[in-house]
Amino acid sequence: MMLRALAALAALVLSVSQVSAQDLDKVTIAGWSKPISEITNILAEPDKGFFKAHGIELGYVPGTGGGSAITNMLSGAADVAFTDPASLYQALDQGEDLVAIYNIYPQNVFNVVAPVGRGIETAADLKGKTIGVYSLNSGTRQNLLFLLHQVGLTEQDVTIQVTGLLNFGPVIQGQVDATAATDTGLYIGRLNGLGEVNVINVADSLNVPTDVFVVTRAYYEANKPILRRFLQAYRDSAQWMIDNPQEAAKIAVTRSINGRDEAVNLGIIELRNLSAQSETTRTKGLGHFDVDVLQDGADAFLAQGLISSALDMRRVVVTDLIPE
Incomplete structure (x- = not known):
């Protein structure tokens, strides 16, 4: 039973x-x-x-x-x-x-990161610089454009280069002057030898x-x-x-x-x-x-x-x- x-x-x-x-x-x-x-x-x-x-x-x-x-x-x-x-x-x-x-x-965790010594401390300093983004349809590029427009610059005033997700290799090696990233990307970059950097946080301007x-x-x-x-x-x-x-x-x-x-x-x-x-x-x-x-x-x-x-x-x- x-x-x-x-x-x-x-x-x-x-x-x-x-x-x-x-x-x-x-x-x-x-x-x-x-x-x-x-x-x-x-x-x-x-x-x-x-x-x-x-x-x-x-x-x-x-x-x-x-x-x-x-x-x-x-x-x-x-x-x-x-x-x-x-x-x-x-x-x-x-x-x-x-x-x-x-x-x-x-x-808002987006930012733009530049090693100290590259002459980039504010968004206005990005003029004429080469900047890495995760991809052309990513939030890194869109938030970068926001920072540029806020100081009277456009995409034509910089050179945007796709460097891939969470990839700080190009900025460490000097292939780009700065990179648009996020807090987690910056964290990984620092673990991989990024060194001392200036960080422009988008949240300081617009914390969407x-x-x-x-x-x-x-x-x-x-x-x-x-x-x-x-x-x-x-x-x-x-x-x-x-x-x-x-x-x-x-x-x-x-x-x-x-x-x-x-x-x-x-x-x-x-x-x-x-x-x-x-x-x-x-x-x-x-x-x-x-x-x-x-x-x-x-x-x-x-x-x-x-x-x-x-x-x-x-x-x-x-x-x-x-x-x-």
């Missing part, structure tokens, strides 16, 4: 697991990067199952910047773009009907978020229940990485393409955890927006000629899907 009961229970568990696997809703993220250690909370899905727990089968399409993330989403290769506000502003300016549904990193989740308005309207579960799962994963950075650093060794050194992973993850939090998120919870900040960014991009039309970010930002 006991054996029959155990067999029946086993069959029930198997049946439930098969049904749940079949019932998962697929949501694919178009990333701005390859699977690197700073997004370990996403890469840890096979180990932690945050998304599966909310009925989501997670997919990930790598990219070469925020612009490529939006392009991949619009092409149908993904459902949700992991992108930067500058790329969002430009897509909206080009007539795309998009909505921002979650504030991934409220703090680094990245947000963006979808088309049509997808948002048609898939609110799925997106709500997706965001709950993402927030769970982000909170886990904030609470357990050492565990995340260990998982990154096997799940990321650049995470062979656990100690380096930990430094990167701790930086990214800081950028995921702000005064707004500490009050309202992870993922919440300060819409006025995004509006200030759109207005600044318009004033500097980086976009050609006024944007109403209160129409673009939606908060009804963010977990409370």
